[in-house]
Amino acid sequence: MGQTEAVDVVRWSDSPEGPALALLDQTRLPREEIILVCRDVPSVIAAIKTLAVRGAPLLGIAGGYGVALAAALGQDVPAAARALAGARPTAVNLARGAERVLQAYEEGRSALAEAHAIAAEEAAASVRMAEYGLPLVPEGGRILTHCNAGALAAGGDGTALAVVVAAHRAGRLTMLWVDETRPLLQGARLTAYEAARHGLPYTVLPDGAAASLFAAGEVDLVVVGADRIARDGSVANKVGTYSLAVLAHHHGVPFVVVAPTSTVDLDARSGNDIPIEQRDPAEVTTIAGQPAAPLGSPVYNPAFDVTPGELVTAIVTERGVIAQVNEGSLAALGDRLPKRDDEGS
Numbered sequence: 001m002g003q004t005e006a007v008d009v010v011r012w013s014d015s016p017e018g019p020a021l022a023l024l025d026q027t028r029l030p031r032e033e034i035i036l037v038c039r040d041v042p043s044v045i046a047a048i049k050t051l052a053v054r055g056a057p058l059l060g061i062a063g064g065y066g067v068a069l070a071a072a073l074g075q076d077v078p079a080a081a082r083a084l085a086g087a088r089p090t091a092v093n094l095a096r097g098a099e100r101v102l103q104a105y106e107e108g109r110s111a112l113a114e115a116h117a118i119a120a121e122e123a124a125a126s127v128r129m130a131e132y133g134l135p136l137v138p139e140g141g142r143i144l145t146h147c148n149a150g151a152l153a154a155g156g157d158g159t160a161l162a163v164v165v166a167a168h169r170a171g172r173l174t175m176l177w178v179d180e181t182r183p184l185l186q187g188a189r190l191t192a193y194e195a196a197r198h199g200l201p202y203t204v205l206p207d208g209a210a211a212s213l214f215a216a217g218e219v220d221l222v223v224v225g226a227d228r229i230a231r232d233g234s235v236a237n238k239v240g241t242y243s244l245a246v247l248a249h250h251h252g253v254p255f256v257v258v259a260p261t262s263t264v265d266l267d268a269r270s271g272n273d274i275p276i277e278q279r280d281p282a283e284v285t286t287i288a289g290q291p292a293a294p295l296g297s298p299v300y301n302p303a304f305d306v307t308p309g310e311l312v313t314a315i316v317t318e319r320g321v322i323a324q325v326n327e328g329s330l331a332a333l334g335d336r337l338p339k340r341d342d343e344g345s
């Protein structure tokens, strides 16, 4: 991935056994790099639900390829697109990627070419976001991030992590603080894996330790990705992001969101319109298959939370930096965003 790429995160494969979507199984990282070969749409949906493939822009890419797979197999493409779009609710990219490839198919264009186009656009967006985000990193920056917003979650070097990698290449990064990101440990398992491969200076911390890092003056900047950004600038991202934004505000530290415009949803007027995925209680009550709470304990396990726009210092997109995060600045992006169904193309 990025400069150190050895394994494709998502790859279309046409072999004598037929078309397939080959995915790096992220549930197995960092222990082993196993490729999951999905030869039908239910396998792609299962990979999405289990987080074998995950991260908003990457879900858009996988959803698009899933629809292309249905088309290549001569299946019911609209039904496949609906099922893929509904596999996870929060990242708007998933439904958008599936719908975009379905539309190409229904217009008689190549579904596969459209899926490839989404992947290429997200890779290009990553490069631009890194360029736009780099000036926001101070010399000697100590950056805190949450979840995984790298190549395992998006095209190219990712979103938030692409900015961090650019800062490292520019000699500006002193430390990447990596929240472990309970309960599925996308920070400890995935961001630390990517950081090590890029040779970044990094340290993993339990999520609950972030407050003491701020108190000690050890954080200069928070940089995270997003799963959906509403019209009013509210940002849905991995659960725990909101508490970091509150901490950053309290300590006067900039809180920056890095996300492609494919993650902006102007149809969602506010955070209240963003569906938040609730996940299996077992993710919280067990650790590595062992009980971590008394059997049958009630569990609250939202996968995401919503950070209000007033806590966001800036949103970095591939089209530039939004420095005043509010309804007007987000709406001004409108002409350059993917059109809604009811607006035509």
Ligand SMILES: CSC[C@@H](O)[C@@H](O)C(=O)COP(=O)(O)O
Pocket (backbone or CB within 6 Å): 051, 054, 055, 056, 057, 091, 146, 147, 148, 149, 150, 153, 154, 158, 159, 160, 186, 224, 225, 226, 227, 237, 238, 239, 303
């Ligand atoms: C560039 S990805 C940004 C977000 O998708 C990421 O921070 C995140 O919350 C991913 O959640 P996940 O549940 O692992 O799919």
